[in-house]
Amino acid sequence: MAAFNGESAADDFLQRAYTRIRSSVTASTTDAAEPAVLPKPERLEAGRASLPQPDDVRYLSGRGDEATLDHLLNDIVPALNGQNLSGRYYGFVTGSTLPIAEVADNIVTAYDQNVQVHLPTQTIATEVEDAALRMLVALLDLGDAADWEGRTLTTGATASNTLGLGCGREAVVQAKLRPQGTVDGVGELGLLAACAQAGIRHVQVLTSMGHSSLYKAASIVGLGRFSVKELPHSEDEPWRLDLHAVERELRREGIASIIALSAGEVNTGRFATTGLEDMRRLRELADRHGSWIHVDGAFGIFARCLPATPEFARLRAYAAGIELADSITVDGHKLLNVPYDCGMFLTRKASVLTSVCKNPNAAYLSSAPGATIESPLNVDLQNSRRFRALPVYAVLLSEGREGLAAILARMVRLARGVAEAINASSDYVLLPHGNCAIEDTHIVVLFRAKDEALNEKLVGSIHKRGEWYVSGTKWKGATAVRVAVSSWRVRVDEDLEAIKGFLARLADEHKST
Numbered sequence: 001m002a003a004f005n006g007e008s009a010a011d012d013f014l015q016r017a018y019t020r021i022r023s024s025v026t027a028s029t030t031d032a033a034e035p036a037v038l039p040k041p042e043r044l045e046a047g048r049a050s051l052p053q054p055d056d057v058r059y060l061s062g063r064g065d066e067a068t069l070d071h072l073l074n075d076i077v078p079a080l081n082g083q084n085l086s087g088r089y090y091g092f093v094t095g096s097t098l099p100i101a102e103v104a105d106n107i108v109t110a111y112d113q114n115v116q117v118h119l120p121t122q123t124i125a126t127e128v129e130d131a132a133l134r135m136l137v138a139l140l141d142l143g144d145a146a147d148w149e150g151r152t153l154t155t156g157a158t159a160s161n162t163l164g165l166g167c168g169r170e171a172v173v174q175a176k177l178r179p180q181g182t183v184d185g186v187g188e189l190g191l192l193a194a195c196a197q198a199g200i201r202h203v204q205v206l207t208s209m210g211h212s213s214l215y216k217a218a219s220i221v222g223l224g225r226f227s228v229k230e231l232p233h234s235e236d237e238p239w240r241l242d243l244h245a246v247e248r249e250l251r252r253e254g255i256a257s258i259i260a261l262s263a264g265e266v267n268t269g270r271f272a273t274t275g276l277e278d279m280r281r282l283r284e285l286a287d288r289h290g291s292w293i294h295v296d297g298a299f300g301i302f303a304r305c306l307p308a309t310p311e312f313a314r315l316r317a318y319a320a321g322i323e324l325a326d327s328i329t330v331d332g333h334k335l336l337n338v339p340y341d342c343g344m345f346l347t348r349k350a351s352v353l354t355s356v357c358k359n360p361n362a363a364y365l366s367s368a369p370g371a372t373i374e375s376p377l378n379v380d381l382q383n384s385r386r387f388r389a390l391p392v393y394a395v396l397l398s399e400g401r402e403g404l405a406a407i408l409a410r411m412v413r414l415a416r417g418v419a420e421a422i423n424a425s426s427d428y429v430l431l432p433h434g435n436c437a438i439e440d441t442h443i444v445v446l447f448r449a450k451d452e453a454l455n456e457k458l459v460g461s462i463h464k465r466g467e468w469y470v471s472g473t474k475w476k477g478a479t480a481v482r483v484a485v486s487s488w489r490v491r492v493d494e495d496l497e498a499i500k501g502f503l504a505r506l507a508d509e510h511k512s513t
Contacts, residue, residue, distance in 0.1 A: 013065050018106075024073055028085045037086045037469045039079050047079025081469075087489030088468035088498070093266070093299050093444070095337040096487040097391075104394035105339045113387040115153075116377045117365055129153060129389035130373050135396045136330065136344060139404065141304050142323045149350035150327075152380045153389050156343035157298040158213040159381055160329035161260075163345045165205065165217045166356040167327050168258035168292035171349065173198055175290030176256060187355040191222045201254040208232050208241040208272050209265045211296055228260075236433060239265035241272040243281055250289040257291045263322060264300030267473055267482060268432050269444030271300060271318040279321025286326075295322050298331040298343075299486065303442055307405050312412065314439040335408060335443070337488045338391040345380075353379045407488045411443045415485045417496040422447045427454075427507035431475050445483040446475060454510045455479055461506055468499060 039047075050071060052059055063071070083089040084096045097105070118126040133153070134145040142148065150167070154160045174185040176198035186194045195203070205218055205228045215225045229249070233240035241261060250257055259282060261272040273279055286293050295301070303319040306312035322328065326349070332342035347353050358378045359365055365377060377383040399407070419441045422430040430436050431446040449455035458481055459472035471482040483499075 017069055020069070020073060024077060025085065028082060037089055038081055038463060038466045040466070043078040047075050050075035083469075086469075087487045087491060088495060089487065090483040090485055091469045091471045093331075093334050093484040093486050095334050096489050097339045098337045098395055098399070098488055100394045100398040101338040101391040104391040108387045108390050111387075113390075114384055115387050115389065116384055117375045118371050118373045120371065120373075125387055125389075126373050126376060128393055129376065129387075132389045132393035132396060133344065133346075136392070137346065139305055139396065139401060140301060140322075140330070142328075142346070148346045148348055150345070150347035150353035150379055152345050152353070152376060153332075153385070153392070154343040154345050154380065155341040155382075156333065157211065157296065157329050157331050158216060158343075160298075160331075160343045160345040161211070161213050161294075161296055162217040162220050162381065163353070163356070164260070164294035164296070164327040164329055164347075165214070165223065165258060166221045167347050167349070167352045168205075168260075168294055169203055169221050169223060170352050170355050171292045171326070172203060172256035172258060172290060173200060174352075176200055185355055187358075195256075198256075199254060200256050203227060203256045203258070204229050204249065205258045205260050206231055206241075206246055206249055207260040208262065209239045209267075210260055210262060211266050211298070214260055214296065237270075239268055239270040239272060239432075240274070241278075241282075243278060243285075246282065247285055250285055250291055257289065259286060259291055259293045261293065261295045261325070262300070263295055263297040263303075263319060264442060264444070267444070267475060267480075268446055269300065269442040269484075270432075270440065273318070273321065275317045275319075276321040279324045283324045292327070293325045294327045294329070295325040296329045297322060298329055299334040300442065301328065301330055302335040302408055305401070305405055306408050306412065312409070314437075315412070315442055318440075332388075332392050335411070335486055336392065336395060336404075337407070337486075338388075338395055342388045342392065344392075350374065350379065357381065359383065407490075410490045410492055411485045411487075412441070414490050414492045414495055415443045415445050415483070416441045417492065418445045418483055418485075418499055421496070421500045421503070425503070425507075427451070428503065431480055443485045445485075446473070446480055447483075448475070448478065448480045449507070451507075451510065454507065458506075462502070465502070467502060468495075 083094050113125050115125045115129055120127065133151040137145040137148055154163065170185050170187060173194045177185060177194065182197060203223050205223065207214060207228060208231055210228060215228050218228050219225050231242045231245040232238035233242045239262065246259060263271050282293055301319060301322060303315040306316055308316065327347040330344040332338045332344060333340045354374065357380055365375065416438050419430055419438050422428045428447050428449055431448060449458050456479055459470060462468065462470050471484065473480050473482045
């Protein structure tokens with residue numbers, strides 16, 4: 001066991017282990033006859049059978065490093081879904097991991113560097129995180145990083161949306177308390193006391209097809225899932241926010257409002273606003289009524305990073321104006337292709353973020369005197385957390401603006417190729433409605449089979465063959481297939497031909513039965 005092997009033996013073991021891990025991954029990604037998208041059923045069963053059982057006499061007896069490594073690589077790894085190992089994993093908007101990001105993540109593990117207190121005489125970790133977040137702001141073309149005073153790394157969109165609603169809750173209640181001369185907000189008084197003092201009956205979240213994590217966040221920050229109010233623009237475009245309805249809601253007496261925008265919606269990839277003019281109008285409304293604008297830009301915000309060419313002009317226009325928001329959610333483990341788990345949260349008002357997250361009465365957690373960087377634990381949900389900024393920093397440094405734009409462009413081109421193929425097919429229909437504008441396609445394609453019997457088994461048939469992976473979903477109550485292209489491993493022409501060929505064969509087989 002490692003605790004008794006000594007440092008030299010431990011280092012030798014790690015060298016051998018890393019070599020075996022990389023050999024295992026390399027074999028999985030280069031064996032064309034054995035796609036690494038989903039494990040075979042027998043491997044799942046073998047993996048389950050290998051798990052320790054409480055009634056086994058050897059349960060918790062300690063196997064040692066070598067035997068445990070054998071078990072991990074021989075039993076557990078073959079039963080994993082390998083989402084990082086194939087560019088044809090199109091499920092859950094789950095990006096692969098760029099090689100430099102994997103290297104950086106291994107460094108984080110090897111050094112076990114956590115990030116909680118800004119201690120510049122002891123570690124550069126908080127400065128690396130700050131540099132990564134500043135680079136992200138520049139990459140996303142959000143203006144000066146100094147305008148986004150509240151910046152932090154999170155575990156993902158759920159945590160970032162929780163921070164967004166937490167900050168929004170704080171800000172909209174404080175807006176009602178400030179005229180009364182009250183300094184403290186929800187973070188100090190509590191939601192019930194603060195709302196009572198401010199004369200607020202209800203805090204609502206106005207959205208259109210908000211992600212499920214928005215409802216979860218509303219529950220966590222004390223607003224409740226019922227506080228999330230859907231305001232769809234129309235039946236045909238339910239992902240778009242009805243700005244007239246928003247204005248009506250903001251005028252209600254005794255109600256404070258957070259406006260939560262999807263960029264983009266999880267099933268279609270579409271945006272809640274049509275671009276800059278919509279965002280300017282929302283900004284004016286929010287300022288007039290003391291409301292907060294939060295953008296869930298988990299993956300859609302990366303449309304701002306696409307090449308500034310006519311090919312992507314429509315997507316870039318949809319994503320315009322996000323810089324006018326009060327807070328923004330970004331996911332790194334999606335299109336930025338860094339390891340799980342990694343998200344980012346940006347807000348213009350650091351004071352609101354620290355009001356929600358600060359740790360009082362903990363002098364030992366204070367930043368160094370005169371520090372220019374706030375200790376991460378005072379701007380984040382977690383006090384102790386992984387140094388997940390290092391893979392982000394490594395990717396931004398390695399790929400740069402042009403490298404990431406090229407990766408993102410390949411994703412969009414493949415998604416559009418799939419959308420065009422579906423549109424041209426006599427067997428499938430492109431959603432959300434037929435003959436959709438291909439230029440509106442970002443990295444998500446939603447479709448279904450025209451034959452209902454084929455449609456009901458479509459996702460299962462794709463998974464059973466194991467050549468590529470999709471998410472099953474529902475659109476207007478009917479079964480549908482969602483393809484989310486988010487891996488740097490995308491090979492546009494080759495992958496597109498594989499998908500088109502598969503769908504054609506599947507339809508032909510169904511017709512012949």
